[in-house]
Amino acid sequence: xxxxxxxxxxxxxxxxxxxxxxxxxxxxxxxxxxxxxxxxxxxxxxxxxxxxxxxxxxxxxxxxxxxxxxxxxxxxxxxxxxxxxxxxxxxxxxxxxxxxxxxxxxxxxxxxxxxxxxxxxxxxxxxxxxxxxxxxxxxxxxxxxxxxxxxxxxxxxxxxxxxxxxxxxxxxxxxxxxxxxxxxxxxxxxxxxxxxxxxxxxxxxxxxxxxxxxxxxxxxxxxxxxxxxxxxxxxxxxxxxxxxxxxxxxxxxxxxxxxxxxxxxxxxxxxxxxxxxxxxxxxxxxxxxxxxxxxxxx
Ligand code: GRG
Numbered sequence: 001x002x003x004x005x006x007x008x009x010x011x012x013x014x015x016x017x018x019x020x021x022x023x024x025x026x027x028x029x030x031x032x033x034x035x036x037x038x039x040x041x042x043x044x045x046x047x048x049x050x051x052x053x054x055x056x057x058x059x060x061x062x063x064x065x066x067x068x069x070x071x072x073x074x075x076x077x078x079x080x081x082x083x084x085x086x087x088x089x090x091x092x093x094x095x096x097x098x099x100x101x102x103x104x105x106x107x108x109x110x111x112x113x114x115x116x117x118x119x120x121x122x123x124x125x126x127x128x129x130x131x132x133x134x135x136x137x138x139x140x141x142x143x144x145x146x147x148x149x150x151x152x153x154x155x156x157x158x159x160x161x162x163x164x165x166x167x168x169x170x171x172x173x174x175x176x177x178x179x180x181x182x183x184x185x186x187x188x189x190x191x192x193x194x195x196x197x198x199x200x201x202x203x204x205x206x207x208x209x210x211x212x213x214x215x216x217x218x219x220x221x222x223x224x225x226x227x228x229x230x231x232x233x234x235x236x237x238x239x240x241x242x243x244x245x246x247x248x249x250x251x252x253x254x255x256x257x258x259x260x261x262x263x264x265x266x267x268x269x270x271x272x273x274x275x276x277x278x279x280x281x282x283x284x285x286x287x288x289x290x291x292x293x294x295x296x297x298x
Contacts, residue, residue, distance in 0.1 A: 049073025055196030160184030186218030
């Protein structure tokens, strides 16, 4: 399989589903919904939904499994987009550019940006709960809600973001950086894989292998993000380059230098692929996604 074609097909699938599942821009909430649509449809690689679909396919013989997982994938993208909108706010990273376009608060103002994030976060759980039984059983939806809520909340992404902000301009042991990355970025990526695993009826041993896979690609994803911040341009990234240093944030390259950091990302990718050794060819997209995460350019 060709990973570029795979990614582009799945991205289209996810974006069509987002168009179907997200409330249209209509009265009386026109302005609010316009700001929600702006950030959701302005671009993005859709990595989390694609991981969810690929994990479901890796464990399921149901050829319609990806379609059944679309509401979950879209919910993950809503949560991810909310986190980016809030992360860009002046009270957080204060960024002007995201996904190659002005950030939500630059276009709609801070209050509207906060509310766009709030709306997306809440809508995500409506989407999962409301995916009918023809998609997933009530038991599966409940389990998926818990996996995603835990990963997105105070013991996951929100907690990681809090630690990240508290520790700006501070020296701290590497272990703290690991904890920040694991929660801020890794938790939602791992949850994306696990939500797909639950939807695809993974066995206990498949679930635990996919957990390891998710943790390693989550780590690789953030290490590569740290690397791209120092090696790419703002144009290539679609967001400000060198923002970590200007915000006084510690990163993998600031502890290990660029070459050693690259090795660490490669090691994480290798461990992710290794954790899929018991899986058949249906896991090929997951294997190639791990490589893609290492080689991505934005
Ligand atoms: C505000 C609660 C809250 C959390 C914010 C996601 C996040 C936590 C902060 C974003 C800061 C950042 C750049 C993290 C590095 C990894 C990351 C999440 C990058 C952006 O994700 P991509 O590359 O973005 O998947 P696209 O635009 O492709 O969806």
